[in-house]
Amino acid sequence: METPMLEAHKLALNHRLRGVCTKIAAGRVTAICGPNGAGKSTLIRLLAGVLEPTGGEALMDGVRLRDMHPRARAREVGYLPQEPQIAWDVSARNLVSLGRLAHGDARREPVDAALAAMGLEALADRPVSTLSGGERARVLLARVLAGEPRCILADEPFASLDLAYQASLAQHLRTQAHEHGRAVVVVVHGLSLAHNLADRVLLLNDGLLHAEGPPEYALSPENLRAVFGVEAHWLGEPGAKVLSLAAGDA
Template sequence: MTLLNLSDLSVTLRVRPVLSHITLDVRPGELIGLIGANGAGKTTLMRAALGLVPFTGRASLAEMTPGERGRHAAWMPQTREIAWPVSVEALVGLGRVPHEGRASADEDRAAVDHALSTLGLEPFRHRTATRLSGGEQARVLLARALAQETPLLMADEPIAGLDPAHQIGTMKSLAALARDGERGVIVSLHDLGLAARYCTRLVVLHQGRIAADGPAGEVLSPALIREVFGIDAFYEDTPRGPVFQPLDILGPGPDS
């Protein structure tokens, strides 16, 4: 079963090619880390997959009606804006909108409760969302996506702005969602250490194309890290999981 299919997908924005001939499938049970340098096209790829920007080629989600897409894929964008001073519980409950008329009140309540519990947000349930810190708001918005209970979850930098403990906790929660075998998750990440440790598969974007696609141990080779990120790094599989550590910038550094 394929949850998302991109075939020969290309995007040009303001006459500038951003993505070129992307082919990618996402299946249940996968936690895919989308990695690459700034400007590689990670956000654009996910937005094109959802039909939010013009593209050529094929994107299976873009072929669905808005209602079908809302029940199939949940989307957490990079922008962390909460416009109204509503409670955390009410905001997370907005994830149930695509199921309106299709789910009971008890099912909606259970989905919200589970999302809050999964991300450790139960103590915030009755707090005003706009009064939370940026990191707390990011977790609330991810909880809204979880409450949507879709087969596919797409999140753009879901751990940005979180402290180390909540970064690890969030990645563990996403890994658990994928591990149940019923959902697929694709996230864009800049922390290659957490990507290597928790993602079942890494897709590397470089200059708008897929430069590598596979398990971390195969993808994070010294040669690829040098080419894509311009750094030297240390990678090792240990009994506690993969360890990735950036070591130095290749060539003149930013302070030279």
């Protein structure tokens, strides 16, 4: 039996999340999917410890997140919010270096590796205010990676990336999980992307966990009908799945 790294135990926040239980193991990519307002951001923020639950607990290695020292938590859990705010203008490299804050070091190697992983070498010295939305999103992701957290939690990291960067980020996240043993949790709206990226999917609906399991189970046509109210089926081979909506639902 795998030891879960992150665990939600009857996790609740007012009406926004209504008692979710799940275990998130290291070495896997977990996608959180569901309709607008389902509670995806709320769940990932509770798992990152940036929101306090009103019920239940978020645990890391069996320890309540709220009992962990914020700095220790920041070393273990790297969180990318849906709409990150950049408080002041710095170069891309300096912003990525902030990922080392929780470690209290200024090691260059993880910063360089994170810049390279996000294809940012040529932009490293540019002020972030001069970068495009997608470039800035890659800088903020690189800041998370530079912290070398054991858990990477990212809320819609693909949203502003073009196709090539989506593909390379998907590959990178899978490598982080499968080769470096990290727990990777991403909120993903694109269900084809989620199917091809994730080892497990949490399908949320109305603050509850509707289904959980491998993508072919959690994102089955029956579950998509129940949660999104659309008729759809999957085309393609494993690893290259494409969701096809029935005529009238597109």
